[in-house]
Amino acid sequence: MMSQRTSVGLDVHARSVVACGLDGETGEMFERRLTPDHHEILVWIRSLPGRAAVTYEAGPTGFGLARFLLAAGIVCLVAAPSKLQRPSGDRVKTDTRDARHLARLLHLSEIVPVTIPSVEQEAARDLVRAREDVRGDLMAARHRISKLLLRQGIVYSGGKAWTGKHQVWLRTHTFTVPGLQLAYDTAFDTMLATVDRRDRLDAAIAEMAADSVYTLVVSRLGCLRGISTLTAFGLAVEIGDWQRLTGRSIGAYLGLVPTESSSGASRSQGSITKTGNAHARRLLIEAAWHHRQPYHHPGVDLRRRWDRATPSARARGQQGNRRLYGRWQSFDQRRKRPVVANTAIARELAGWCWSLAILDG
Incomplete structure (x- = not known):
């Protein structure tokens, strides 16, 4: 509980507050x-009376103001926009009404x-999200070439x-129609430049993952199938402090739990909420598909990641891999829609990631 006398709400924009x-x-x-x-x-x-506490909504202006106020001894909370209560x-x-509402x-x-x-x-998070942007740019560049x-x-x-x-096959094509060759060369050069950007970001992420405060968590998460260095580092920087979550709450934090509308004796559940961190949710959704493949012969990359982890993390990861593959088998036997089943696997995978991230030893 805060003991402030004055509650301050700030509606922060790029050029005014x-x-x-x-x-x-x-x-x-x-x-x-x-x-x-x-x-x-x-x-x-x-200048306000008594002790003051401040809040403003999370947004494009970032956390610089909050860090500045906290360093100056002012209590500052950055509010989650999706959790703000507003009258229907x-x-x-x-802007004025928003500031009053926050106060x-x-x-x-x-x-x-x-x-x-x-x-x-935040810098590491920007690096991961820059890589995410390049991934989308590369997909678009490749689509432009193939469709042309x-x-x-x-x-x-x-x-x-x-x-x-x-x-090599793409380089063999030439066109005699005016303009077409230039359009093709431009699309091809754009694709090559985007691949180069992606590779440079991958190298920077791999370097930071190998020697930073995230190294321990990255090596532990890598014991799970589908979670290589890029995915593990992305999860580590997006979630940050794993201790503030639990194995049950991390699914809701990442928006992987179903929506619900219940009243009286009726209970209706729908698609997942998709709240929280969309970047981490996408990484888990993609990683969950890897657990559908048989787990009898772990691949070379997975065994290499095991070698970098502690025995306790390796044992925990193997337990999670067997559990998630068994869950996939159960869903397939029940003829569950793969997309729906994969979301459930991703939700459970988030719990296994949490258990590895906070593992002692």
Whole structure:
């Protein structure tokens, strides 16, 4: 419980900050439009009566203001936007009303805060998300090449696409129609440049995963199938502090639990909530598909990851791999839709990741 006298709500934008302070003793409100300068905001907060606590919504402006206020000794909570309670009949939204609403919620201790990452963790998270963006760019670049060739009636049939052999085949095409060759060369060069960007990011992530505060967690998570260095590092930096979660709550935190609408004796469940961290959820969804394959002969990459982990983590990972493969077999025997079954596997995989991340020894 916080013991502030004044609760301050900030509606933060790139070029302006609307502030509202609520005096918990007199009910008086103090409102001001400020610039985004952190020192100006701090001076105004310190001019309010009594001890003040501050909140603002998580958004594109980041966590710099929160870190600055915390360093100055001001309690600051960054509110999760999806958890803010709003009256269903409220149809008027302005910056001032948003700031007042945040101040009232903070006064009532109804703010659900997000975890404020350190500067280093946020930088690592930006690196992982840059790699995620490049992944999407590469997919789009490859689609542009394949569809351009398809419009000319050219289809590759020499095996798996986007390999070295396929790239040699792509270089063989020339066109005599004006403009077409330039369009093809541009698409091909874009694809090569994107691959180079991806490789440089992969190398940076691998280097950081091998020697950083995330190394221990990465080596432990790598004991599970489908979780290589890139996936393990992504989960480590996106979730951050695993101790704040439990094996039961991590599925809800990542939006992998079903929605529910129950009333009286009726209970209805729908698709997953998709709340929380979308990046970590996508990584788990992709990793869950690997557990559908038979687990009789672990691959070379998995055995190499086992060699980098402790015996206790290796034993825990093998237990999780057997359990998840058994779950896939059960779903397949019941003819469960693979997409639905995979989501359930991803939810359980999140729990196994949590158990490895907090493992002692």
